[in-house]
Amino acid sequence: MTNPTEQKPAYELLGLKAAEYQDICQRLNREPNYLELAVFSLMWSEHCGYKHSRPLLSRFPTEGEAILQGPGENAGVIDIGGGRAIAMKIESHNHPSAIEPFEGAATGIGGIVRDIFAMGARPIANLDPLHFGSLDKPRQRYLLDGVVEGIAAYGNCMGIPTVGGEIHFEDAYEENCLINVMCVGMVEPDKILKARATGPGNLVILIGSSTGRDGIGGASILASAEFDETAEEKRPTVQVGNPFMEKKLLEACLEMRDEGLLVALQDLGAGGLSSSSSEMASKGGTGIDIDIAMIPLREPGMEPFEIMISESQERMLAVVTPGNEAAALAVCDKWDLDATVVGKVTEGDRLRVFQGGEMIADMPVKSLVDEAPTYIVEPVRPGHQVDEPLPEDHYRQPDDLGEVLTTLLASPNICSKRYVFEQYDYTVQTDNALWPGGDAAVLRIKGSPTGVALTVDGNGRKCYLDPCRGGRTVVAEAARNLSCVGARPVAITNCLNFGNPEKGPIYYQFQQAIEGMSEACEALGTPVTGGNVSFYNESFGQAVYPNPVVGMMGIIEDTGKIMTHGFRREGDAVLLIGGARPAVDGSEYQLYIHGEVAGRIPDVDLEKEKSLQALVRQAILEEKINSAHDVSDGGLACCIAEAAVAGGMGAMIDLGKAAFAPGAGPALRADLLLFGEAPGAVMVTAAPEQVDGLRVAAEAAAVPLAVIGRVGGKRLVFSDAGAEVINIPIEAAAGAWGDALEKILEAGV
């Protein structure tokens, strides 16, 4: 058997193109040695160099008066007033988790948490949006269990509550699960740390784990290429996590921060020491010398290039002044952490690597960090994308709509995710005021009346049908989730999960999604504070759904007025506020009942969305409503069923009154009113005497409002044109929804 790789040049084996290699030679004025080539291959990988995304990412709005730190640092930082700021960032660990779910997910948490405390912030929450293939495949159940246990093992040990997330199951993710992890931290604005290596002569200290052969080439080989039949061989590129080490690292770094010992701090993530040192130098406008002879190694015989690109976990790089060296090392010693001076900040702009006295690499920092080549691909609209929605009578209306409701409630995308979130510690740190299961998480701020609301949202299926509308929709939905608990949306971070960007249709989806998201961020006043791009989520040429995941933060002025989604009082009026004509296109109903993904999703009217959300927040602030719930997956019927199950009381709903945009078209069929989806609607309940006031406010805001029913009894009753179309006891809804995931997993079918 011939091995074709034997003839390939070294740069190609490291994932670089011939032209890129020529470019590197030019910048060095010579051929790179193997160490230099390895460092360049990492820094110029898609994962580190953003080669296909950088030109498009500049479209995102990033300015805002509360933004203390936008994209470009380890995390974004937002001022929330009262002498406090929030640091947040989301990242993907898709490829590692697909290969080794437990460690892949665990080290994903480890990496994003380091990004947060690299900013000097104490991590206060994790949120994890996860996408898998269908659970009828044994491998998907294995991935789900492994990923969730990995997240739990790492996050729980660190003592960071996992307060939210979302989980979707769909065939598009069968070969490439999407494992995104978001971490949120709190920091006083004057204690924010940056990764800027300033002050030539300052010392560079490597803190934490010793350096081993784990994760060699993680960013270039694993994260920046499609999967094929060699995927299994890439298992050694996945790192192994040690949350106990990271907990000590966290405490030591924050202690050094408090004592004012740090000039700069940076975590070692993708690209290891190569990227962390060169990025710190680039931001500081300096050079850095690293002596690899000083680096504590996990095993003998490691090559210099291995040491420089190892992605061994739980390591931080700190810059301190010579005068603070002893004090910094003492803090590390207190926490039983290895800490070693491995280099120094220099004048100039070179990353130089030494082995004892001998210089073994010498590269321009700017070339490594800021000058990776960028590529613009001719966008091609994918063939499946259409301009027109499906006709409203495209599918036959099922006979038993009650059965449709219980089927949807028990479907993996809609059912309770208790099986998952109970494996995460969501109560540690004693700030979580809204436990999982609602529209958003809310963290109180001790000693302050205000709180921070958090949510993550993604909807790949909708983006697949229309990436621009999908991008708008996902941002609008995240904001709506926050507004439903009473929070004012402030800023986002995002994780853009796409296929191979070298292909026109993928590039098109990427571009369109960014456009849609940007428009929504501008309209809703939620700038982008940073994020992550994950390309090459493809296997055997089949890409995942284009899936921009949004993590959004909002502020609640008064934690005494947090709104929840469950029905609260018998006799309350049920109101539908906002909304567009619901459609079958891209809905859970279409997927689960009709077995298709087709058509075109409805658009979101961003101006109306803004008014709707302001109206809901105002009603919460004025204590005019008793519950609020975003109408999303599964449509109005699932929204109401969830509120009924959460509150333990039923409702009578007249669908005729829920008909949207009267006069805009023929009357909608009951199944579409019940299960169709369209962005921009919130279901609220209020005491009957509040209804007139709410109606006046809605009219003033030009937002549609309809009273569609009443809370009460122990049944869910939906009628249309005088006839009952659904009448089930709430126990039936609760039974279908409550432990469906456990049943699926325990039955192993």
Added chain:
Amino acid sequence: MPASPQTSAPPVRFGVVIFPGSNCDTDAHDAVRTFPGVRARYLWHKDTELDGLDCIILPGGFSYGDYLRSGAIARFSPLMDAVGRFAGDGGLVLGICNGFQVLLEAGLLPGAMQQNQKLKFICRLVSLRVENDSLPFTRAYSKGQVIKAPIAHHEGNYFIDRDGLDELEANNQVVLRYCDEDGEATAAVNPNGSVSNIAGVCNREGNVFGLMPHPERVCDALVGGTDGRGVFESVISRVTSGAEL
């Protein structure tokens, strides 16, 4: 500084232990400080000085990473020798979650901890029945009262053999049991497989108490309830009343 014109009762002093990997130390510290007249300080795992303290809290978390068996390393820390002497002298020691595990490993409480029956971490608000309301930790409750507190553990499946259980029962050492909302300790509401639904036990003398649920997480109505306050109220009132065990 001028002396306070009116001398109030001396403060109740809590010590909260920090092992490397403890992660509920701040929560416990913050919780006890919501009570008037309380002082709290942290105790580093290498400390051996416990003078002047009225109650030591071993908080939750993953001491030393707990890669072996929960609490198995922590029991060897210099501090634990001092805690053993403190308890031997009648001092109050409260072990929550990982702290309970450490107390079991240190032999300050009877029994042992296994992994949860389903081998998964469980975070959940559970109902607990108070079985012994005469302890320095439980006097604010009444026997049979049902309280709610969250559990958050992977290794909370309490085990003790038949004879040991009989002895616990005979000496009134079972302090809390997992139960339903009506106070029935059924198998269906046993979250982790613990013998006899046991959620918390004390030593024979009643001055060392370990429990898996987290009372410090339910000391504020905004974040889950206030049912945990009774544990700390009990300690405070015991110390301020000066009663002997």
